[in-house]
Amino acid sequence: MxxxxxxxxxxxxxxxxxxxxxxxxxxxxxxxxxxxxxxxxxxxxxxxxxxxxxxxxxxxxxxxxxxxxxxxxxxxxxxxxxxxxxxxxxxxxxxxxxxxxxxxxxxxxxxxxxxxxxxxxxxxxxxxxxxxxxxxxxxxxxxxxxxxxxxxxxxxxxxxxxxxxxxxxxxxxxxxxxxxxxxxxxVSRGSNPWASEMAMQLTFAAVVAAPRLYRVRLAVVSFALLAAFYIGVGKLNFAGKTEEVQPLxxxxxxxxMGTVDIAPVVVPVSFRLTEHAE
Incomplete structure (x- = not known):
């Protein structure tokens, strides 16, 4: 054995x-x-x-x-x-x-x-x-x-x-x-590059297409909506932290099973190389 x-x-x-x-x-x-x-x-x-x-x-x-x-x-x-x-x-x-x-x-x-x-x-x-x-x-x-x-x-x-x-x-x-x-x-919480890019493009298009008199007001509202969207999907975290996904x-x-327990222990086994009869 x-x-x-x-x-x-x-x-x-x-x-x-x-x-x-x-x-x-x-x-x-x-x-x-x-x-x-x-x-x-x-x-x-x-x-x-x-x-x-x-x-x-x-x-x-x-x-x-x-x-x-x-x-x-x-x-x-x-x-x-x-x-x-x-x-x-x-x-x-x-x-x-x-x-x-x-x-x-x-x-x-x-x-x-x-x-x-x-x-x-x-x-x-x-x-x-x-x-x-x-x-x-x-x-x-x-x-x-x-x-x-x-x-x-x-x-x-x-x-x-x-x-x-x-x-x-x-x-x-x-x-x-x-x-x-x-x-x-x-992976960070809720990160979605495609959704983020789409939101930015729609916001920009809305601002450009609006009449001149309403652009400033629309820009402010759009920015607020975009910020809310980002917070919702976790792209912005004003605490400056990123959450990790749940493990698989x-x-x-x-x-x-305790894999993350890293406390060293004293053991009789060692991989130190020694002379061995071949």
Missing amino acids: THLLPSITAAFTKGLAVHLAARLGESEAGTRKALQDAVAVVLSGLISKAASREAAWLFELSADDFRAANSAFGTLTGMLGMFGSAHDLKHGENVVSTLFGQAGSDISVHLAGSARIRTESATQLLGLVGAVLTALLGQWAASRSMSVGDFSAELAGLKRQVRALVPQELRGLAAEPLAQRTARET ADTQMVEQ
Whole structure:
């Protein structure tokens, strides 16, 4: 029976970091730190995804990746083989993009800055981590004959342990589901660009078409009506605040499970890279 966290620790060893550093032309210490942080961030993102309505998708993806992986994918040789495969790295980058959206590039920048390596190196490491972790999840689920529900529940139980390992600056991205983050960043209460543009055009047309003697009075009335319309659809907020939309159904479920609890805990599990017999 496979245990997930020990399998991850065994896959991302110090020896792997040494080889990756040589291939990337980066320092060993920097590569090791970036790899550790990348594992924590991506795994935390996968746990959040498993708590959403997309749990079945992640379950199937992990199973497919495990079946497609080389039998040696968890060893040093297998990991280096995946790192040398443009297909595997691209797949891993797609996984990261699915988890974090455009914020995936922000994660690369942060990893690069904190580890003092190039951003492109951090992106490649994220791609490797994304490709390997889904296969490891598939192996773990298969060894325990899990259903989708078992898969989600077991990962939810690891949330606090993994979250404690995520860099403080990235905890919001690692825990917040992409659907909720997208809504929060792009939608304000009642915003409707089409309706706003139509209201402006009708008001302007009314003022221009009116006789000269009534234009001033009509302009004042029109402005008042337009302001009322804007307030009604939430485009103007004289308190200087913007309200967020209600989370989607899947994100509500995640909130109820306590995903936003960011209190760090002391745990015996760590993704620090150690020597491992290959």
